[in-house]
Amino acid sequence: xxxxxxxxxxxxxxxxxxxGVIGVIIRRNVIIVFMSIELMLNAVNLTFVAFxxxxxxxxxxIFVFLVMVVAAAEVAVGLGLIVAMFRLxxxxxxxxxxxxxx
Amino acid sequence: xxxxxxxxxxxxxxxxxxxxxxxxxxxEKSGWIANLTMFVSFILSLRAxxxxxxxxxxxxxxxxxxxxxxxxxxxxVRVDQLxxxxxxxxxxxxxxxxxxxxxYMHGDPGAGRFFAYLNLFIFAMLMLVMGxxxxxxxxxxxxxxxxxxxxxxxxxxxxxxxxxxxKAFITNRVGDFGFAIGIFIIFSHLGTIAYSQIFAQTxxxxxxxVVTAASLLLFVGAVGKSAQFPxxxxxxxxMEGPTPxxxxxxxxxxxxxxxxxxxxxxxxxSLSPTTMAVIVSVGTFTAIFAATMALVNxxxxxxxxxxxxxxxxxxxxxxxxxxxxxxxxxxxxxxxFKALLFLGAGSVMHAMSNETNIEKMGGLYSKIKITAIxxxxxxxxxxxxxxxxxxxxxDEILAKAxxxxxxxxxxxxxxxxxxxxxxxxxxxxxxxxKSRVEPKVEKHIHESPYVMTIPLMVLAVLxxxxxxxxxxxxxxxxxxxxxxxxxxxxxxxxxxxxxxxSLGLEYGLMGISVLMALGGIWLAYLMYIRETISxxxxxxRFHRTYTLLYNKYYVDEIYFAFIINPxxxxxxxxxxxxxxxxxDGIANLLGKIFILFSYIYRRVQTGYVQSYAAFLVVGVLAIxxxxxxxxx
Numbered sequence: 001x002x003x004x005x006x007x008x009x010x011x012x013x014x015x016x017x018x019x020g021v022i023g024v025i026i027r028r029n030v031i032i033v034f035m036s037i038e039l040m041l042n043a044v045n046l047t048f049v050a051f052x053x054x055x056x057x058x059x060x061x062i063f064v065f066l067v068m069v070v071a072a073a074e075v076a077v078g079l080g081l082i083v084a085m086f087r088l089x090x091x092x093x094x095x096x097x098x099x100x101x102x
Numbered sequence: 103x104x105x106x107x108x109x110x111x112x113x114x115x116x117x118x119x120x121x122x123x124x125x126x127x128x129x130e131k132s133g134w135i136a137n138l139t140m141f142v143s144f145i146l147s148l149r150a151x152x153x154x155x156x157x158x159x160x161x162x163x164x165x166x167x168x169x170x171x172x173x174x175x176x177x178x179v180r181v182d183q184l185x186x187x188x189x190x191x192x193x194x195x196x197x198x199x200x201x202x203x204x205x206y207m208h209g210d211p212g213a214g215r216f217f218a219y220l221n222l223f224i225f226a227m228l229m230l231v232m233g234x235x236x237x238x239x240x241x242x243x244x245x246x247x248x249x250x251x252x253x254x255x256x257x258x259x260x261x262x263x264x265x266x267x268x269k270a271f272i273t274n275r276v277g278d279f280g281f282a283i284g285i286f287i288i289f290s291h292l293g294t295i296a297y298s299q300i301f302a303q304t305x306x307x308x309x310x311x312v313v314t315a316a317s318l319l320l321f322v323g324a325v326g327k328s329a330q331f332p333x334x335x336x337x338x339x340x341m342e343g344p345t346p347x348x349x350x351x352x353x354x355x356x357x358x359x360x361x362x363x364x365x366x367x368x369x370x371x372s373l374s375p376t377t378m379a380v381i382v383s384v385g386t387f388t389a390i391f392a393a394t395m396a397l398v399n400x401x402x403x404x405x406x407x408x409x410x411x412x413x414x415x416x417x418x419x420x421x422x423x424x425x426x427x428x429x430x431x432x433x434x435x436x437x438x439f440k441a442l443l444f445l446g447a448g449s450v451m452h453a454m455s456n457e458t459n460i461e462k463m464g465g466l467y468s469k470i471k472i473t474a475i476x477x478x479x480x481x482x483x484x485x486x487x488x489x490x491x492x493x494x495x496x497d498e499i500l501a502k503a504x505x506x507x508x509x510x511x512x513x514x515x516x517x518x519x520x521x522x523x524x525x526x527x528x529x530x531x532x533x534x535x536k537s538r539v540e541p542k543v544e545k546h547i548h549e550s551p552y553v554m555t556i557p558l559m560v561l562a563v564l565x566x567x568x569x570x571x572x573x574x575x576x577x578x579x580x581x582x583x584x585x586x587x588x589x590x591x592x593x594x595x596x597x598x599x600x601x602x603x604s605l606g607l608e609y610g611l612m613g614i615s616v617l618m619a620l621g622g623i624w625l626a627y628l629m630y631i632r633e634t635i636s637x638x639x640x641x642x643r644f645h646r647t648y649t650l651l652y653n654k655y656y657v658d659e660i661y662f663a664f665i666i667n668p669x670x671x672x673x674x675x676x677x678x679x680x681x682x683x684x685x686d687g688i689a690n691l692l693g694k695i696f697i698l699f700s701y702i703y704r705r706v707q708t709g710y711v712q713s714y715a716a717f718l719v720v721g722v723l724a725i726x727x728x729x730x731x732x733x734x
Contacts, residue, residue: 025716033712098709 009050016043028094030082041071104162107181110146111228113139118222125214133204136217140200144193154186161234161298172293180234180297184590187430188231188362191437195354196224198557202445203346205554216256223249227355231362236285236295246356247274253351254343266339273336277326284319287312301369301593308373317370317377324360329411330418331388335658337411341403345448348403353410353444354437361417361433365426369593372424381422386513389415393520398651401458402447405528410440412517416499419514424598425502426591427584431572432495438568439480439492442561446477449550449558450532455543465537469547472555474533476562481529483565485522486619491569497612498574504611505601515615522622530630576608
């Protein structure tokens, strides 16, 4: 597609990534944090595809597959952790999970 | 000579090490090891003496001890006529005293330690007299001071002994401070500390104008070590130590180190008339000052202590007027009779169950004949009665003193009168008259064992005939002693000018001093044997003078009030204010600053994963920003 300049995609991707970072830092619900992480990963995917199209190189899109695989595995493990944590703490509120401070 | 000479100081050192390590195991057998090293050292010294008499002297190094840039301190010895005399005295009289100690220290649990210290002392003293450079002299100097401290405070459970040891060491250090500065002056101008080089370059020191300063400072060290006024206060207190220690260290050897040093440095001292005048003044004053205190003291060892201080004054008069050989001659005869007197006193104490107060003695002659007779031989020698040894040496000094300045002779002769009086008083009150001994002590009076009386007898013989090596031409002798030592004092001869004293005058002076000696004995006889003059009545009539003398002119009290207590107060202030408040405050402040910082940094540890993630993001942004900005 020759119509839309690549910069539009990159800026969109950057915005999505920033939103994801802010979400990870600010949100208090563990599930929302995870969604933000997914958002970051997808922003990166968008960047890869945009460059793949711009440079006419299929390698970008191959890499997106790899990223998706990683994202899926990570979600599986992460949600398992959350479930375990919930069973222990009865909460998904991040402020109450401060085990690293002692 | 170089083959065996090193054994002379190193054997006693070995003895000290062995007794130091195995002393507790060996107990009294340690005495035999100590005596063995002393005996061999003495024999070797005799052999060296034989060589020196043939004119063979030695000045060489065993190894380089310290090499630091231009500073060069070898471990070497100089064996010439002067040092061989000292070596013979140290090893010979030292050996006799070691023998005596076997008897004296019998039964003492610390005997091993005692003999270790004694041998160590001999090593240090030999290094002092044999060393061929200023650093070895200082090593020996400090070493004998250390051993003196260890031996005075030998019975350290006794508080007075401990304190006396400390007093001796500290007073010595005051003198040693001046001594060290004198050494620095010499080194800074000549760049060397070896005797041979110093004596060859004295003109450099003269041109730099430091001869008087350097020699005076070296003499300050001698004032401390040889117990002259004002640094004599440690010697009477040093009597707390075992009597062999008093005999060896505080009569025959250590205290004579100052005299030896002045004699050794005669090329330097003879160049400064000022220093020589100071030495003569200090010596003369000390000779009289100490003798006055001996007049009234009631403790047998303390009378001898003041006597030693006084006789050292005489030796300094000798080397001060330039009569170096005479000073050394008196050093030698004094070693004989003073060691004898101290060992005799120890024998008396042994008989009297350790009593030292002469007012509790009396009538002992018949009970401890050997001790008494040998003691009396020393008494006649020190009083200057011919033909005993003390007469020749003291007279030599007095004759040369007259040539220097008659007033010195006047004081010296007055001192001789005092000397013979207080010694006669000591002899008469201790051995004669009616017995004032306590009954329970009287039952145990017995003569000392042979191991103690044989040294007494040997020393008595020496005290009697020891003077014959230096009979002046005046009396038909050949003055062998002075001629033997002449090569050592050649350097000084050129700088000294002795006034001429006519023969008749010399005989007259000699006669007067003998009369004085006899007069002193006669006066003491009247007061203490015939009791025609009552000592108590005299004391009462002049009771203010008597109290002054009995309390030793309150010198110790003056030192405490004006020197020691102010220094202690200052130290206490330094401790409480500067150390506790200021320095500890700074150290604590540093600690508190760190604690403050930690309060701030602690807040980073939130335990809150999202805050950590936030820090991570901030960091990444910072790095990105840095590289982006660089691109522009």
